[in-house]
Amino acid sequence: MTTTTERHIVIGTAGHVDHGKTALIRALTGVETDRLAEEKKRGISIDLGFAPFRLPSGEVAGVVDVPGHERFISNMLAGIGGIDLVLLVIDVGEGVMPQTREHLQILQLLEIPRGIVVLTKCDLAEDDWIDIVEEEIRDEVAGTFLSGAPFCRVSALTGAGLPDLLSTIEATLNILPAKDPAGPLRLPVDRTFSVPGFGTVITGTLLSGTVRPGETVEVQPPGEKCRVREVQVHGRKVEAACAGQRVALNLAGLERSALQRGSVVGTPGIFEQTERIDARLTLLSDAPRPLHFRDPVHLYLGTARVVGVIALLDRDELKPGESAIVQIHLDRPLVAHREDRYIVRSYSPMTTIGGGKVLDPAPLKHRRFRAEIMQGLAELESGEKAFLLQKLSALGVARIKDLEQLSGLGRERIGDHLEKLRDEGRIMPLAEQWVDAETLASWRHRLIEETGRFHDANPLAPGIPHATLRGVLPGNLAPKGFDQLLTELISEGELAGQGEWLKRPDFVPTPSAEQAREIEQIEAAYREAGFLAKNKQEMLERLGLDPARAETCLTFLFGTGRLVKLNEESFFDEATYALAVKALRVHFATQPTLTLGQFRDTLGSARKPMQALLEHFDALKYTMRKGDERVAWKLPTEP
Template sequence: MSHFIIGTAGHIDHGKTALVKALTDIDTDRLKEEKERGITIDLGFAYWKDGITIIDVPGHERFIRNMVAGVSAIDYVLLVIAADDGIMPQTIEHLEILKLLHISSGAVVITKIDQADELHLRNLEIEIKNLISDSLLRSAPFFRVSSVQKTGIDELKGHLQNAAQQKIPKFDRGFFRMNIDRSFLVKGFGTILTGTVLSGTARNGQWIELLPARKTVRIRGLQKHSQPVEEVMIGDRAAINVSGIDNEPTKRGNVLAEPGHLISTNSFFGKWYLLKSVKKTIEKQIRVRLHMGTAELFCKVHIVGESIQPGKSGYIRVVSEDPLVCIRGDRFIVREINSSMTLGGGIVLDHLHPEITPELPYLRLMENESLPTVIREFIIYHKIVSVTEIISVFGLSNSIIRNELNKLEKLNQIVTIGEQALDVNYFSILQKQLVNAVEKFHQERPTEKGLKISELRMKLAAAMQGDVFDLVLKTTVRKGALTEEKEIVYLSSYRIQINTNERELIEEIESKLAQTPFSPPSVEVIETETKLPASELQRILRIMVQLELIVKTDKNLYFHRDAVRQARQFIIDFIGEKGHIKITDFKDRFHTSRKFALSLLEYFDAIQVTSRNGDHRELLHP
């Protein structure tokens, strides 16, 4: 069974640590300063029985950051309120934080009941019920205890053990992820990192990634509930001994994860709820402390759209001074820069390309709870995204994401190309861009049959690259809009445009080549006889090649197409009968010189009709 993690919440000196000790016989105040001052400063951990852990969080306002780190991954909360003091400022602030983090399971524990009479306790319970009436704890059970006299402790123990048995399994994202809440060195072992496993499984010997540094480390040892184990899984309180970070403890707020799933960023878009208790409207931007997972960050919050009024929510872009690690759905707490007050909290929506501010409708759509819907909207907005980018934003395993993409593709809503996904409408836009580029080429160079595919790829590199270009081209050709031929592409409906003068020159040159089909005049001879400038002749010859009237066999020789067809058929028939052909066989048949025979034979080698083998040629593909 995975761990059941309980966290305390409440004002300073309301007996949280004493309550944990009464329940577990463990004193969670481990720091010297905590002992001397009698208050909890950092997180305390008490490993109870049957996989139950209690995290004791500090109540003082100066240590709210530690409180948030402690409750960010708990299953159950004990809202602790002392009978003598009643509801105090940190009682209210802690409750607000629990609301903002959507912690819905818990109990209210009234401590120090030996210091209050029955009437006082009844009135206090009424006050507390009013306080929690608009929170997710409004139906929470109440317990009265005295940690000194042990009154009510057994009843609370029984309730917590029962709650642990009824724990609802958390959604597993399919890969290992753990926010680090403690880090320390143990002599002879090295670095120990602890936290609550948020998803997946980690095993001894496994390589994992430390983020945001993106450093790969190896698991040397694992513990849960203070016992050595071979693996830890979602919901466990884990201590992980790692190698690979030079025996230097990493800081709270870093993340351990299975490589290839998470990335670091300095910015994200989210939704922020501003508490009613805040007395000012947030107009444009504000510097804040942001708490997410176990991390505390100094950030600037920029309002996206309209200002946010107290008690209302709005959309924001968060820019952190330091790298952070987050996924869609992660919750965060926002406090004043001087840590004096909690301003509100929110949820991460998207962190891909945070430099580009999206439209509000997109951010609203990213709040949708339907995973297929949100992934599709994400792809529509970003147009082309890699599977790795989708994984890093949604925080889901490769198999889960690919399964969702397959569903969307079957519904004809997206197109997947290798490791990339495109919105189907955007794919159509890319096809139009491809056709338009070829059409423009025809307008600018009407006497050329088509555009080189390599040149077209370069022209459209900003819009599509690699596999995307290849599939868009292939699809457009398959639909019949374009024709691909050898290394060029052209509009299927296009015909080379030639004027009267060009037509006359073509007919003249074609006639010259047809007169001596297997001993054609060289380019220099044609140039002399037609009195054309070299560049103009080359242009006309290119047109004739594209019209398939002539064939260029080498730098200075062109053959009439009828000669090439006749030569090809002879070679196929001759080899079919004799098994191979020599240059002399070709020369004798067409009464031509070695020069012309060799030029044609090498041309057929180049187009893989034949293959040279010593002094003869054999048939490859007739």
């Protein structure tokens, strides 16, 4: 069984075609990574090859053998991401060649953490010659991540130098940090095939998270959920595969035709496809020409390859050797996350010209030459905390799951950042969500101001309805968060609660003299009608009152409790309603059930107002309807 305490390492190769990468892996692992008939016929690697590699310590690392030919650079790029250690393989008979340089540029742009320079075919050269070649190579890698890397001289044919290479690999791997398996599952697909009797199988390097048989995963694209039938690591079934391992997944319920190299298998609900990204782009110093606004490029991210259009935001051209924050518009969606590294190649002829890092995988479309936009993007680039804070500000309020989806960080890591930001007073929790402090302050002010405006516009209303005040704030604020905010404002004396209404503490509904006369008319009419009160329209017509003017008077009567609203058309005065509640208690003191007809006859009313009254009692949970009868549920106690 795979456990999270193990180290999971992936080693990759790089280098010019026919410099001995595949032969070296065969000598180290005993596995022939050239699996295609054309590869064996032509004697060169065309697609990615994979092998398990048992180290002297007993640990098993995964090996990705990439093709070196210029025509297959896209295949190389699909496999080189996510590796922990690269073996830059150079034939001592030829030295540094064009694909050696291009692969080195790609490795540098992808920020591969460690590397070893492996001089191959040393059995065919004299030591003096090898010394000269090694010196040239050291000059070539100066200023790159390989400037202080170890050099190993080997012969895959005779085995010379392999023990030294093995010990060097192990020593280098020992200083690499362990991967965190607790983040969301993310597995870029680099190969798909079908196995008779089993169905669709995908392979890839697990970048984050853990995957187990029986789990439901989501594949983007096509954006479908499916079940993991089986998990394999290096050809053997496992109960779990963790970040840093080469993994094969047998997926149930997903056709191979729906998959492609570049798809991502992930935790459901976390990953989304995007058609544009904000990114830092660095153009190589030896790029053949500057990049101009809206120039197309081939973009490689993870195992995906798309065409991107470069939107320069603060300049009209990006010169060789320069770096800038850009927005890249993609010709088809892919899955990207913050901090993902990518490579760009010129549209035609295709050659590697630069690369960089994703800053925001789901940005809005930006307008050019805007200082505030560039400042925001610079802040976004400054670190994880700044990214989370900016996303909180943009969203208004967010759950940890929302931030996990946007950032690609694990929940524990996000939680640590949020706690630090709270300690700094920059964000605050609202129930299960988080909001930045400035937004929260503006919301509090808005609720207080809106309540005051409502009082001005509705001077007879007891306050602003809870639902109306809720509509002032964004819809993504959860009800629990809104209730917490109201509770805080009430406890601080900024607002006061009165049933379903909120009001300013000093607000008292005060009718004018004319309104007071109409209020008395309405109340007297309902008091006189008692249980025979008609619907609202008939009652107001009898009084000769304008319905629009009368509405504010009715609101005042409801707020003060002098009228009780059963529904939008039926009302009872306070005393009549109290008699109805008493009659309900009296009835159930001796009877197990109640019908509408019984209550109508008891109160001497009509069917329509009694139906409204009993439905009102049902809503209050005084009674529960069962067919044509009602039974007592939570009867009110006698006042």
